[in-house]
Amino acid sequence: GQQLNQSPQSMFIQEGEDVSMNCTSSSIFNTWLWYKQDPGEGPVLLIALYKAGELTSNGRLTAQFGITRKDSFLNISASIPSDVGIYFCAGQLRNAGNMLTFGGGTRLMVKP
Amino acid sequence: ETGVTQSPTHLIKTRGQQVTLRCSSQSGHNTVSWYQQALGQGPQFIFQYYREEENGRGNFPPRFSGLQFPNYSSELNVNALELDDSALYLCASSTAGRGNYGYTFGSGTRLTVV
Numbered sequence: 001g002q003q004l005n006q007s008p009q010s011m012f013i014q015e016g017e018d019v020s021m022n023c024t025s026s027s028i029f030n031t032w033l034w035y036k037q038d039p040g041e042g043p044v045l046l047i048a049l050y051k052a053g054e055l056t057s058n059g060r061l062t063a064q065f066g067i068t069r070k071d072s073f074l075n076i077s078a079s080i081p082s083d084v085g086i087y088f089c090a091g092q093l094r095n096a097g098n099m100l101t102f103g104g105g106t107r108l109m110v111k112p
Numbered sequence: 113e114t115g116v117t118q119s120p121t122h123l124i125k126t127r128g129q130q131v132t133l134r135c136s137s138q139s140g141h142n143t144v145s146w147y148q149q150a151l152g153q154g155p156q157f158i159f160q161y162y163r164e165e166e167n168g169r170g171n172f173p174p175r176f177s178g179l180q181f182p183n184y185s186s187e188l189n190v191n192a193l194e195l196d197d198s199a200l201y202l203c204a205s206s207t208a209g210r211g212n213y214g215y216t217f218g219s220g221t222r223l224t225v226v
Binding site: 004006040041042043044045088090098099100101102103104105 | 116143145147152153154155156157160168170202204206208215217218219220
């Protein structure tokens with residue numbers, strides 16, 4: 001089946017630094033999504049991307065839908081302690097209903 | 113507006129037993145999806161229910177089954193539990209046709225099989 005490769009798997013960053021993570025797929029998706037999951041909680045949607053090449057921001061977060069439709073990246077600017085958590089990319093195909101294919105996650109840890 | 117609620121939050125079962133997990137969808141949502149999230153991994157799609165019928169299924173064996181009720185709540189049933197079934201089970205509700213902004217996850221049920 002389809003797999004999403006997400007990198008890095010984990011990272012420590014200094015508060016105030018920018019963060020970048022990305023996701024690649026062996027096949028195309030119509031929609032790319034980025035979620036954040038805190039301990040003991042379900043994933044929460046951060047950004048949704050619907051068109052190849054689309055660049056979308058949500059506060060300090062910026063994400064792009066790759067032109068090939070097989071990749072996406074998420075940037076977090078000026079990281080703060082509450083950015084700690086696990087970030088997941090997810091892809092969706094239009095003819096697959098609401099089914100999401102998730103990456104393995106990027107665990108973000110911030111040094112205060 | 114209430115969110116997606118799942119019960120129980122945690123449970124422990126013995127290998128070979130059966131388990132039922134429950135999900136109440138967010139108010140106004142008519143579609144429910146279930147995901148399995150093993151420790152340290154991303155969620156994997158199990159199946160989706162719409163209008164009380166299964167409407168898509170991932171790569172899970174038939175011992176994973178579900179129901180959706182007229183009030184759009186849902187159950188996930190797993191028979192003949194195996195150790196590898198230990199995971200966080202997430203329910204997500206949405207409204208057909210509203211796209212991903214309406215896709216809301218619950219906090220999950222942590223199942224441990226011993």
